[in-house]
Amino acid sequence: MVDAEFLGPWGRFVLIGAGAAAVLVFLLIIACFLTPGCIGYECVRKRRSICENVESQGRDSPNSINGTFESIETASTLPKDDPLKDFPTELTMSLQYLPASAENVTGKLVIGIEAVSNLPQKQYNCTLEPYVAVNIVKQSWSNRNPEKLHSFRTRGVRHTASPIYRETFVVADVKPQEVKEWAVDVTAYDHDRYANHTELCTLRVPLKEVKKLLTSPEIHLLNYKMKRSSKEFGNILLGISYLPTAQRLTINVARLANVKFAPTVPTLNDFNPYVRILMLNGKTGRKMKKKKTKFLRAAAQPEFNETLTFDLTFAQLETIQFLVAVWSKNIIAEENSSGQHSDSEESINSYKKSKDVCIGKVAIGKGARGATEKAHWFAVLQNPRKIVTVWHTLK
CATH class of the missing domain: 2.60.40.150 (C2 domain)
Incomplete structure (x- = not known):
């Protein structure tokens, strides 16, 4: 009676319609969060994927440096290399x-x-x-x-x-x-x-x-x-980050995959890989600093998980470039059966003449030519204090 007197003779129908509309809106909101492609569903999915990535990176990422750095994986988001252009050579x-x-x-x-x-x-x-x-x-x-x-x-x-x-x-x-x-x-x-x-x-x-x-x-x-030429020599996983307050750039050499060491190295037993990183002047190409990882013996899919550090000001990031090269250490029989170095003059001379061989390389920096290499570098600059991890192709 009160509803009828307040809203008139149609008050009951108005209340029923309002309740039905509220229930319909509630059902639509639920359906939006459960239906793929809807705005609500995509927001929940993105938030869930971000949380899972952060948890997995913190749990088993080979690129973690310390607890103050956030680690992000961009291997799937960075643009791939453009198709080979037909150079008029x-x-x-x-x-x-x-x-x-x-x-x-x-x-x-x-x-x-x-x-x-x-x-x-x-x-x-x-x-x-x-x-x-x-x-x-x-x-x-x-x-x-x-x-x-x-x-x-x-x-x-x-x-x-x-x-x-x-x-x-x-x-x-x-x-x-x-x-x-x-x-x-x-x-x-x-x-x-x-x-x-x-x-x-x-x-x-x-x-x-x-x-x-x-x-x-x-x-x-x-x-x-x-x-x-489209010749390639395998892939290398690099995680790079820059800490502005300390003015320090870190390059984490995680691992190698599908390395084509033959015919440069005859057999797997002779393949003793390590990674050498050169910091080059972006204008002249001259070497400024050099660092390298340890070498692994006869490793087909080597995992290094080593971090190399370079002191750089933010202004230097505009010109500096890094040449990351995979080498194989040439190890000639240095030890005799007792585990001691041989004293023969022939073995000493052969050891001195032995040279390591380079398998492949990739350049990182603003002056790098490849699309993936450039994208990786700019992602590092745009995400300070975060580790940007990308697979690169050795050439």
Whole structure:
């Protein structure tokens, strides 16, 4: 009666409608939190994933430095490398076949490397020092394992991406029928004083496809487009963080995966990996500091979990770059059966002459060329006091 008098003759229906509307709204809110794709559901899912990541990082992360640092995993969120771009790299070479004659008792094949233009850039901010390797191979029906017959190499030309060589190489005692089975493999490398030489571009020229090579003794000047190299040597997991108050950058070398150490290292027993990190001047490319991890014996999937520290001001982060290289320690029999070092002069000299070999490298910093490498560096700058962990490809 009171409701009817207050709201009029329709008061009961108004109250029933209001109650039904409230129940409907409540059900819609619950459905929003339970239905994938809805705003409420996505908010709950993101908060839950963040909590799980923090708990897992704090429980078993190999990148934790101390309790004051927060650890974040960005391997799935950072952009991947862009597809390989078709660099307009061109090779100018000359070919000439001189058949047997009164002056030439046997035939000769003359290969000239004239010039290369528009080579790809270095991984880090430094000038190239390119050279060209020439291999003459005998093609098989499968082309999988061609037999290498002759090898040549040009000199290196510093500070240029378009070197001019004008060098010729001569293969003597060559019969015409042999030339038809041969191919010339041309590979452009960048000489790196700090790590392994980088393969830049490749090209294969089957000699049977060169017109008039065997019928005309003149010099044939040829232009070819080279293909950018996609050679990779495995992956490395790096966790990087910067502490502004202490002005300290830390790089945690966690582990390696899928390392392709052959043919640089013949067997797994000879593969003794360690990681060397060089701090380079971003403008000149000169080495400023060097640190390395311990080496592990015969480790196919090595785990280091070592943290290397570098003192840097915030202003230096704009120019400094780091070259992370994976090396294999060359260990020659240093100990005899009793566990003592051998005293023979031969073993001592061989130990001194032994050199470690570099497997692959990756550059980190603002001047790095790769998309993943740049994204990792900027994520570190945007998240001070946090460890940003990313998988990188060794090249």
